[in-house]
Amino acid sequence: MKHNDSHRMKRVEWKMKRNTVIKIILGLVAVVISLPVYLLLTGSLQSNVELTQSLRPVLSDAAGMAGFHLLPNHPTLRGYVELFFDKPEFYMAFFNTMKIVLLTLAGQLLIGVPAAWAFAAFTFRGRKLLFTLYIILMLLPFQVTMLSSYLVLQKISLTNTHWAVILPGICSTFPVFLMYRSFCAIPKGLLEAAVIDGAGEVQIFFRIGIPLGSGGILSCFILGFLEYYSLVEQPLAFLKDKSLWTLSLYLPEIGLAQAGYAFAASMAALAPALFVFLFGQEYLEKGIISSAIKE
Amino acid sequence: MKSLTKCRYIFRNKRIWFLLPSLLGVGVFVLIPFLDVVRRSFTGAVGGGFVGLKNYAVVFHNQAFLLAVKNTLRFVLACLPLLILLSLTAAVFLSRLDNIRIFKTMYLLPMAVPTATVVLIWKLLFHKQGLLNSLAAGAGGRTVDFMGTDAAFWVLVISYIWKNFGYTVVLWLAGIYSIPDSMLEAARVDGAGEWTCFFKVVFPNLKPVLYTITVFSFINSFKVFREAYLVAGSYPQESMYLMQHLFNNWFLNLELDKMAAGAVLMAIVLTAAILGLSVLWEKES
Numbered sequence: 001m002k003h004n005d006s007h008r009m010k011r012v013e014w015k016m017k018r019n020t021v022i023k024i025i026l027g028l029v030a031v032v033i034s035l036p037v038y039l040l041l042t043g044s045l046q047s048n049v050e051l052t053q054s055l056r057p058v059l060s061d062a063a064g065m066a067g068f069h070l071l072p073n074h075p076t077l078r079g080y081v082e083l084f085f086d087k088p089e090f091y092m093a094f095f096n097t098m099k100i101v102l103l104t105l106a107g108q109l110l111i112g113v114p115a116a117w118a119f120a121a122f123t124f125r126g127r128k129l130l131f132t133l134y135i136i137l138m139l140l141p142f143q144v145t146m147l148s149s150y151l152v153l154q155k156i157s158l159t160n161t162h163w164a165v166i167l168p169g170i171c172s173t174f175p176v177f178l179m180y181r182s183f184c185a186i187p188k189g190l191l192e193a194a195v196i197d198g199a200g201e202v203q204i205f206f207r208i209g210i211p212l213g214s215g216g217i218l219s220c221f222i223l224g225f226l227e228y229y230s231l232v233e234q235p236l237a238f239l240k241d242k243s244l245w246t247l248s249l250y251l252p253e254i255g256l257a258q259a260g261y262a263f264a265a266s267m268a269a270l271a272p273a274l275f276v277f278l279f280g281q282e283y284l285e286k287g288i289i290s291s292a293i294k295e
Numbered sequence: 296m297k298s299l300t301k302c303r304y305i306f307r308n309k310r311i312w313f314l315l316p317s318l319l320g321v322g323v324f325v326l327i328p329f330l331d332v333v334r335r336s337f338t339g340a341v342g343g344g345f346v347g348l349k350n351y352a353v354v355f356h357n358q359a360f361l362l363a364v365k366n367t368l369r370f371v372l373a374c375l376p377l378l379i380l381l382s383l384t385a386a387v388f389l390s391r392l393d394n395i396r397i398f399k400t401m402y403l404l405p406m407a408v409p410t411a412t413v414v415l416i417w418k419l420l421f422h423k424q425g426l427l428n429s430l431a432a433g434a435g436g437r438t439v440d441f442m443g444t445d446a447a448f449w450v451l452v453i454s455y456i457w458k459n460f461g462y463t464v465v466l467w468l469a470g471i472y473s474i475p476d477s478m479l480e481a482a483r484v485d486g487a488g489e490w491t492c493f494f495k496v497v498f499p500n501l502k503p504v505l506y507t508i509t510v511f512s513f514i515n516s517f518k519v520f521r522e523a524y525l526v527a528g529s530y531p532q533e534s535m536y537l538m539q540h541l542f543n544n545w546f547l548n549l550e551l552d553k554m555a556a557g558a559v560l561m562a563i564v565l566t567a568a569i570l571g572l573s574v575l576w577e578k579e580s
Contacts, residue, residue, distance in 0.1 A: 022388045029385065030401040033457065036416040037404060043415075057424035065429035066419065115317030122310055130318075137325060139510065139569050141517035143542040144561045147335075147554050148328035150546070171320035201309045230409030232521040233539075237546060248411040252525045262415055270412040277407030281400060288462050289469040292507040 039068065040270065043263035044079050046072040051259035059256050079264030090265055092243065093250035098272075100165050100235075100246060101228045105221060107170030113217060116176045117209050120183035121191060131180075134173040142233045153238065164238035169228060175220045181290040182216020183209060219287025222280035229273050329562070336555035350556035360557070363541040366534060370448070371516050374455050378512055379505070382460055386467030387493070399468075403461035410458075410521040417526050421450050447532040454522040459515055463508055470504030471497065510572055 043051065046069065052059060054067045083090060119131055137145075149168045153159045158167070186208065194204050210217070232248045239245060247269045254262040277284065339346045354360050385402075389395050420426045421441040428438040439446045474497060482496045520539035527535055529544055538561070545554040 019392060022391060026385065026388055026392075026398055030398055033460065034401050034404060036413050036420075036457070037408060039416050039419075040413065055419065058419060058422045063424075065424050065432055066422065066426055067429060068419070068426055111316040111320055114313035118310065118313035122313075124310075134321070135573075136566055136569055137321065139514050140562065140565055141514065141539070143517070143520075143539050144558050144565065145325055145329065146542065146546060147551065147558050148332045149324060151331055152324055152328045167320075168324050171317070171324045173317075173321065176317060201313075205313070226407050226409075230411065230521075232410060232525065233543075236524070237543070248409060248521075248525075251411040252414050256415070256418070266412040266415050270408060273407050273409055273412075274404075277404070278400075281403065284403065284406075285399070285465055288465050292466050292469070292504065292511065 037270070040263060040267050042070060042072055043068070043259075044267040045075045045077070046260065046263070047074060047076045047078050048258070048260040050074060051263070055256065055259065059259070079260035080268070082261050083264045083268055087261070087265070089250065090268070093245055093247045094269070096162065096244060097229060097246040097248070100162055100169075100231070101225060103162075103166045104169035104228050105224050107166065108172065108175045108220070108224060109217065111170065112172075112175040112220070113179055113210070113213075114205070116179035116183055116216075117205055117213075119176070119180050120186075121204075121209065134176055138173040138177055146233070146237060150237070159238055160240045160244070162239075162244060165231065165234045168234070175224060178220050178223070178287060178291055179213060179216045182213045182219070186212045215283065215286060216290065218280065219283045219290070222276060222284050223287050225276050226273055226284075229276075329558075332555045332558055335552060336559045339552060350552045351560070354553055354556045354560070357553070359536070359541050359544075362533065362536055363538045366448075366536055367538045370451060370455075370519070370537065371513060373448075374452055374516055375509065375512050377452070378456050378459055378463055379508060381456065382463035382508075383467050383501075385460075386464045386471060387497075389464065390468060390471045395468075399461070399465060402464050405458045406461050408458075411525060414522070414525040417450070417454060417522065421526070442527060442532060444532070445534040447527070448534040450526065451519050451523055451535060455516065455519045459512060463512065466504055466508050466511075467501070470501045474500045506572060506575060510569065513568075 050069065050073055054069055056062045056066070057064050058066045119127065119134075145168075149164075150159065153164045153167075158164050190208060190212075191204060194208055199207070230248060231246065235244075235246045235249050239249070251262075251266055251269055254265055256262060336350055337345060337347060339349070389398060392398075418425070422428070423438065423440040423443065425441075427441075431438055441447055441450050478496055478500075479492060482492050487495065517539060520537060520543075523531055523535050523537060523540070524543070529540065529547070530536075531540070538557075542554060542557060545551070545557065
């Protein structure tokens with residue numbers, strides 16, 4: 001008996017040590033992964049002078065290697081001051097981005113939620129085929145449908161407007177797929193009971209479907225926000241006027257000559273996405289998992 | 296008479312209104328214009344006359360196209376296994392721990408970071424006198440001219456893995472947690488060690504997740520164009536030149552006939568791949 005006990009104790013000890021080692025390794029991985037964001041943060045708190053000094057070999061043709069202060073030597077809010085008071089272009093780009101994101105998400109919810117409900121709650125001829133089509137469309141990269149979108153938008157003279165990005169975004173089939181998954185989880189018995197009680201289609205949708213599927217809808221919103229906030233290909237292809245540009249197109253133009261401003265602007269552009277991510281991480285994870293795991 | 300009343304019945308039945316807006320949207324913005332694209336792939340750029348398969352022939356012999364295909368394939372074949380193995384390893388380790396919320400947050404962070412905000416850092420890291428080389432030189436190693444040589448390929452790989460590592464780990468974890476404890480218990484009672492447990496019990500049950508991860512990572516590999524374009528522009532170093540660059544340049548130069556042919560080709564290949572993979576997926580489960 002005593003031998004068994006000490007054997008078990010040794011196993012527990014070994015497990016704890018192993019877990020600590022695992023934590024350290026995974027922790028280091030986490031630090032490395034977070035490094036780019038951390039560099040952005042510290043860079044945004046450094047002055048132009050400090051940044052130009054450390055990054056001279058990259059900014060000009062100087063010899064030697066660039067460095068970077070992991071902690072600012074002279075922390076300053078100069079970059080942010082310049083950003084908030086001196087740069088209407090940034091506000092414009094930010095406004096454009098939010099306009100596109102919010103209108104796209106609103107449209108997606110408006111036409112996507114009922115469509116997902118239709119796929120989940122109704123049976124009709126061709127349902128499986130249609131849904132497979134939706135899945136294929138969801139998985140095709142932008143470059144395949146780029147030309148077709150362009151041709152339509154050109155016909156209705158919407159190229160070089162924000163609608164060129166918003167409208168195709170609203171018709172994306174990914175939200176339909178995601179919300180379909182969460183609507184599928186609603187027990188059919190509940191729906192049948194509602195029908196027996198005399199509820200109409202619309203009533204069932206609003207009283208049962210939406211409340212019980214709200215998790216999926218929220219996941220859609222969060223995944224969608226992160227996706228449309230960082231769009232690059234669509235604005236690049238369809239928005240010619242600089243006044244229409246989104247943050248994704250504006251930020252790379254800033255350039256390292258205005259290093260302080262560039263860092264602050266990048267950080268400020270990152271903030272809303274970070275905020276949405278941290279607020280909705282739980283729904284983000286649920287959304288990721290439900291789009292993948294077969295029930 | 297009969298068909299008219301049937302038509303009226305369908306539209307009076309509220310159900311169709313649920314699906315109609317979506318169908319209309321998809322039809323108008325994706326499907327119908329794609330038919331026009333198919334038509335265009337068979338017509339010439341100037342004059343619009345029917346030229347048969349000429350556009351396809353031109354595309355197949357186009358040097359840029361061949362380079363782009365080679366690079367895109369190389370990228371996918373290099374990145375997917377690497378991403379899958381790294382994330383699986385991390386997920387397996389994470390599954391042994393109790394409170395992993397903070398790890399998941401930090402690993403998922405890159406997914407929330409818009410590419411344009413972090414491009415600045417990539418430029419600084421990968422410059423030939425940049426931060427990574429600075430570390431290498433400091434440690435006494437060789438420096439690599441990332442942007443000017445074939446090493447540019449690794450810029451894409453690193454930024455891709457950085458961005459996609461988090462959600463892949465989350466997917467693996469979901470798969471690992473879905474394995475019933477009783478299975479593992481049974482294996483342990485039968486005397487299986489850690490490695491045997493993993494290979495004989497855990498791994499076979501992860502096959503459905505593996506297929507999903509493969510499909511999603513494959514689709515997301517196309518998005519690496521964002522990093523490539525924002526860091527290196529429309530005509531980057533050769534080893535970075537992908538299908539997306541080619542399409543983008545065709546688009547900018549209004550070479551729409553080639554683009555039409557290319558789009559049709561890509562649609563066929565990808566649809567075949569997706570359907571093929573989904574058939575395999577159905578078979579497994």
